[in-house]
Amino acid sequence: MYGGIETGGSKWECAVGTGPDDIRDTETIPTTTPDETIDRAITFFERAKPVDAIGIGSFGPVDRNPSSSSWGHITTTPKPGWANTDIGPEVQRRLSVPVAFDTDVNAAALGEQRWGAAQGLDTFCYITIGTGIGGGGMAGGNLLHGLLHPEFGHLRVPHDTAADPFAGTCPYHGDCWEGLASGTAIRSRWGRPAEELAGRDDVWELEAYYVALGLVCVISVLSPQRIIVGGGVGTAPRLLDRVQSEVVTLLNGYLDADLLGERIADYIVPPALGRRSGVLGAIALASTGVARP
Amino acid sequence: MYGGIETGGSKWECAVGTGPDDIRDTETIPTTTPDETIDRAITFFERAKPVDAIGIGSFGPVDRNPSSSSWGHITTTPKPGWANTDIGPEVQRRLSVPVAFDTDVNAAALGEQRWGAAQGLDTFCYITIGTGIGGGGMAGGNLLHGLLHPEFGHLRVPHDTAADPFAGTCPYHGDCWEGLASGTAIRSRWGRPAEELAGRDDVWELEAYYVALGLVCVISVLSPQRIIVGGGVGTAPRLLDRVQSEVVTLLNGYLDADLLGERIADYIVPPALGRRSGVLGAIALASTGVARP
Numbered sequence: 354m355y356g357g358i359e360t361g362g363s364k365w366e367c368a369v370g371t372g373p374d375d376i377r378d379t380e381t382i383p384t385t386t387p388d389e390t391i392d393r394a395i396t397f398f399e400r401a402k403p404v405d406a407i408g409i410g411s412f413g414p415v416d417r418n419p420s421s422s423s424w425g426h427i428t429t430t431p432k433p434g435w436a437n438t439d440i441g442p443e444v445q446r447r448l449s450v451p452v453a454f455d456t457d458v459n460a461a462a463l464g465e466q467r468w469g470a471a472q473g474l475d476t477f478c479y480i481t482i483g484t485g486i487g488g489g490g491m492a493g494g495n496l497l498h499g500l501l502h503p504e505f506g507h508l509r510v511p512h513d514t515a516a517d518p519f520a521g522t523c524p525y526h527g528d529c530w531e532g533l534a535s536g537t538a539i540r541s542r543w544g545r546p547a548e549e550l551a552g553r554d555d556v557w558e559l560e561a562y563y564v565a566l567g568l569v570c571v572i573s574v575l576s577p578q579r580i581i582v583g584g585g586v587g588t589a590p591r592l593l594d595r596v597q598s599e600v601v602t603l604l605n606g607y608l609d610a611d612l613l614g615e616r617i618a619d620y621i622v623p624p625a626l627g628r629r630s631g632v633l634g635a636i637a638l639a640s641t642g643v644a645r646p
Numbered sequence: 647m648y649g650g651i652e653t654g655g656s657k658w659e660c661a662v663g664t665g666p667d668d669i670r671d672t673e674t675i676p677t678t679t680p681d682e683t684i685d686r687a688i689t690f691f692e693r694a695k696p697v698d699a700i701g702i703g704s705f706g707p708v709d710r711n712p713s714s715s716s717w718g719h720i721t722t723t724p725k726p727g728w729a730n731t732d733i734g735p736e737v738q739r740r741l742s743v744p745v746a747f748d749t750d751v752n753a754a755a756l757g758e759q760r761w762g763a764a765q766g767l768d769t770f771c772y773i774t775i776g777t778g779i780g781g782g783g784m785a786g787g788n789l790l791h792g793l794l795h796p797e798f799g800h801l802r803v804p805h806d807t808a809a810d811p812f813a814g815t816c817p818y819h820g821d822c823w824e825g826l827a828s829g830t831a832i833r834s835r836w837g838r839p840a841e842e843l844a845g846r847d848d849v850w851e852l853e854a855y856y857v858a859l860g861l862v863c864v865i866s867v868l869s870p871q872r873i874i875v876g877g878g879v880g881t882a883p884r885l886l887d888r889v890q891s892e893v894v895t896l897l898n899g900y901l902d903a904d905l906l907g908e909r910i911a912d913y914i915v916p917p918a919l920g921r922r923s924g925v926l927g928a929i930a931l932a933s934t935g936v937a938r939p
Contacts, residue, residue, distance in 0.1 A: 414900075414902065429899075429902045476791065492785035492788065492790065492792070492868075493787075493789075493790075494786075495785065495786030495788070496786075497785060497868070498769065498786070499769035499785070499869035499870050500869050500871045500913075501869050501901055501902075501903060503867055503868065504866050504900070504901065505866055505867060507862075507866050507897075507900055507901075508862060509804050509862055509863065510804065511802050511805055513807070515808065526896070526900070528804075566802055569800075569801060569802055570802065570863045573799075573801035573863075574781070574798060574801060574863065574864055574867040574868055575790070575792060575796065575867055575868065576791065576793050576796050576797070577792050578793045579793075603802070603819070604800075604818075605819060607707075607722065607797070607800055607818040608707065608722070608797065610793055610794060613793075620793075
C-alpha cells in the first residue's frame with residue numbers, strides 16, 4: 354500500500370492505494386501556506402491506512418537529487434511563501450515512512466507509463482498546461498533528470514510582437530513559453546480566465562500556435578515517441594486538434610514519420626488517467642524503490 | 647581494433663584504432679556522390695588493418711533503429727543526391743564486419759563521454775554548429791533516441807524580424823535555429839563565410855545571441871549536466887564566451903545552479919577531442935556491442 358501526494362500551486366491531491374483501480378482514500382487540500390498545507394496532508398495520512406512509502410510529485414523547481422542536502426525541497430519558485438520549502442524530509446520525518454520525491458510532471462509521466470497513455474514507451478513527455486507550463490518524461494526508460502530537472506515552460510518560442518504585442522507573464526523571462534501560453538498568460542492577455550473563453554476561436558488558435566511552437570522544440574531536442582498534454586488549459590476542448598495540426602505544419606515534413614504527419618492524433622494525446630496522472634504517478638513513484646528511507 | 651567513419655556533408659573522416667592515443671590509420675575523403683564516397687571509404691578499410699567492427703556516425707536525418715528495414719540509411723536530407731542513401735548495410739555487406747550506426751552528434755557525444763569533456767556524466771549534450779546545426783547526447787547514460795533522433799537544429803527560436811529581417815536559410819523551416827545560426831546562415835546573411843568575419847563584433851554578437859536562445863531550449867527540455875559545443879562555427883574564437891554570457895542573461899537566475907551562473911564556463915564548453923570527437927566517437931560506438939552483425 355502506497356501514498357501519493359501531488360503538490361500543486363492551487364491544491365494538493367493526496368491518495369492511498371496501489372493503482373487506478375485500487376484507491377482506498379483520497380483528499381484534496383487547498384494550497385495555502387506551507388505549514389498549513391503540509392499539516393493537513395500529514396493529518397490525512399495519519400488517519401488513512403498505513404503505507405509502505407509515500408511518493409511526492411511537486412511543483413517546482415525542486416531539488417530531487419537524493420544526495421543533496423536540500424533534497425525534497427521546492428527551491429526558487431516565484432510562488433509567494435513557497436521558495437525553499439522543505440516538503441520531502443518533513444513528510445518523511447513526521448510520518449516515519451520512506452519518501453520518493455520528484456517533479457509533478459515526472460510523477461505524472463510515470464503514472465501514464467505504468468497505467469495510461471505511455472504504456473510500452475521508453476522515451477516520451479508529459480506536459481501540463483495550466484496555471485504554468487511544466488514538462489517531464491522519460492528518455493531510454495529513465496525519468497528525465499540532469500543538472501536539475503526539465504523546465505519546459507521556460508524555453509523561448511518565436512513571438513511576433515508586431516502581430517501579438519502581449520509582453521508575457523513570466524516574472525523571470527516575460528515571453529518564454531509559459532509567459533505566452535500558460536493559463537496565467539491567457540487570463541492576462543484576454544482579461545478573462547481560459548474557462549470563460551471556450552467559444553473564442555481567436556483565443557484558441559493563438560494558444561494552439563504557441564503550444565505547437567513549444568512542442569516543436571521538445572520534438573527537436575528529445576524526439577519523444579509520444580507527447581501527453583494535460584492540465585486545465587492543455588485539455589480544453591478543441592485545443593489539442595488545433596495543436597496537432599499546427600505541429601504538422603511547423604515540422605513541414607522534415608522528420609520522416611507517420612506519427613508526425615497523418616497519425617499525429619496518436620502522437621500528441623491527452624492523459625489517459627485524466628486529472629489523476631499526477632497523484633497516481635506519485636503512488637507509482639513510491640513503489641519504484643527510489644524512496645529514501 | 648575498431649573502425650570509425652564520421653560521414654559529414656563536406657568530408658568523411660575514416661580511422662582505425664582503439665582510442666585517441668592509439669589511431670593506426672586515418673583518411674579524409676571529400677563527400678561527392680554516395681557511390682564514389684562509399685567506395686573510397688571501403689577501399690580505405692580494405693587496405694587498413696582488419697577491424698572487429700565499424701562504427702558510423704552520420705549526418706542525417708538517419709534511420710538508426712536496428713529493427714527497421716531502412717536501418718543505416720540517411721533518410722530525408724536536403725543534401726542533393728543523398729536522400730535515402732544506404733550506408734550502414736552497404737559497409738557491412740562489402741567489408742563483412744558488424745556495423746554500429748548512429749548520428750554524427752551522438753557518436754561525438756559518446757566519444758566525448760569516453761575520452762573527452764563529458765567523462766563521468768550521464769546526461770549531457772554535444773552540439774555542432776557548422777554548415778548546419780545538430781545535437782545529440784545522453785540522458786541517464788543512454789544515447790538520445792526516441793521516435794527518431796534529436797534534430798536540435800530545427801527547433802524554433804525567437805526572431806525579431808524588425809531588428810533582424812534575415813529570412814533564414816533552412817529549406818524546410820526558414821528561420822529555425824539552423825536557419826538563423828548555422829554557418830550557411832552566416833554566409834548568406836553577411837555575404838561571406840564565417841572564417842572571413844573573425845573580427846566583426848556585430849556578426850559574433852548576433853550569432854552568440856541566437857546560439858544562446860537555442861541552448862536555453864535545450865537546457866529547459868533536457869537539463870543537461872554539461873553542453874559541449876563543437877563545429878567550425880561553434881568553436882570560432884570569442885564565440886563561446888559570448889554564448890556563455892548570453893545564456894546566463896537569458897536564464898535570469900530562474901534555475902538555481904552555480905553552473906548556470908558564475909560557473910557557466912564549466913558548463914558550456916568546447917569538445918576536449920577537438921575535431922576528432924566524431925570519428926573517435928564512431929570508434930567508441932563500434933566497441934559498445936551495439937554493432938549489427
